[in-house]
Amino acid sequence: MKILQIVPSISLVYGGPSQMVLGLSSALAKAGVEITIATTNSNGDVGQAPLDVPLGVPVAQNGYEIYYFRCSPFRRYKFSIELLQWLHKNAKAYDLAHIHALFSPVSSCSAAIARSQQLPYILRPLGTLDPADLQKKRQLKRLYAAVLERPNLAGAAAIHFTSEQEAKTSERFNTVTRDVVLPLGVSLPLSASNSIHEKYGIPTNKPILLFMSRIDPKKGLDLLLPALENLDSDFHFVLAGGNPQDPSYEATIRDRIQQSQLKDKTSIVGFVTGSEKTALLEAADLFILPSYYENFGIAVAEAMSVGTPVVISDQVHIWQDIERSRSGWIAQCNVESLTQALKEALANRVEQIQRGKNAQIFAQQNYSWDGIAQQVIKTYQDLI
Incomplete structure (x- = not known):
């Protein structure tokens, strides 16, 4: 054939x-x-x-x-x-x-x-x-x-x-x-985890919330940034990704973070690939993708494959798989719902770990x- x-x-x-x-x-x-x-x-x-x-x-x-x-x-x-x-x-x-x-x-x-x-x-x-x-x-x-x-x-x-x-x-x-x-x-290279925290200024003593995708309006960053600002708990946010076709929007998001209370708790790392991408996915405590529409969400599957639980919108079209397998938390496409999902995910470390294990098993069997x-x-x- x-x-x-x-x-x-x-x-x-x-x-x-x-x-x-x-x-x-x-x-x-x-x-x-x-x-x-x-x-x-x-x-x-x-x-x-x-x-x-x-x-x-x-x-x-x-x-x-x-x-x-x-x-x-x-x-x-x-x-x-x-x-x-x-x-x-x-x-x-x-x-x-x-x-x-x-x-x-x-x-x-x-x-x-x-x-x-x-x-x-x-x-x-x-x-x-x-x-x-x-x-x-x-x-x-x-x-x-x-x-x-x-x-x-x-x-x-x-x-x-x-x-x-x-x-x-x-x-x-x-x-x-x-x-x-x-x-x-899903196919990921081996991790370069021994250098990732130092290289990108990511602390090791706080929960790491990772967004890793194209910096594009459809990805829901206009929901995610205010939702992060609503959180009472301590965390470190990592923004990974770029947009060579719309650098002005990427610049807008960077400026938005620099002018907000997230400035001192955010690492903006740009487009990441290879072993460093794997390392970031492994280091994250939660992977977040609140897209307005997403036909699959390959980055979500990649996060799951290394055992990282996910917080996604119900417009990421594999959300039902995530819900059934208890691999993460699902939010609607609004700030209030996303804030609540993040608070729930951060409230219970034991549940985070369990959902990460569920995610990895599901990814191995289905992706x-x-x-x-x-x-x-x-x-x-x-x-x-």
């Missing part, structure tokens, strides 16, 4: 949604599937150098191969004519394409080419079909959907959602689709790439 994964970029700066393609591809290759990734060398907006990788030739990695193609000068859109030309020429060499991201020009055009070449394809929306997300640039997205995404959805062999709630709430633009629900997996790969393979076989 020869499967083509198409994703606009796999650069670390674009976070979990792009990186999951690497974890999935490695697990599929380990299970005997022949995997090729087609992507661009995009590495952020203009002003940041593209990825330093060979272009247009296969690069072997973890049992699969990657083709990188030159990104257009408008790097924000992660578009590549060369990728589309290669796909038009080589589509018939594959049994199925798994295309990641909607409302992204290279993914949208890839689906159209796959259809013209009679290559069956799966679309993974990455939350872009959520009604709340569709409200951003609403008129432009309506036009884009009418021209590209509606026929792409109608012609897809399946739509890949990562949770039942994402599938339930997503827009289909009046098309009839075959939906498959397949969760994302293992090897197990997910078997589900994906069955889906591929059924569709082919």
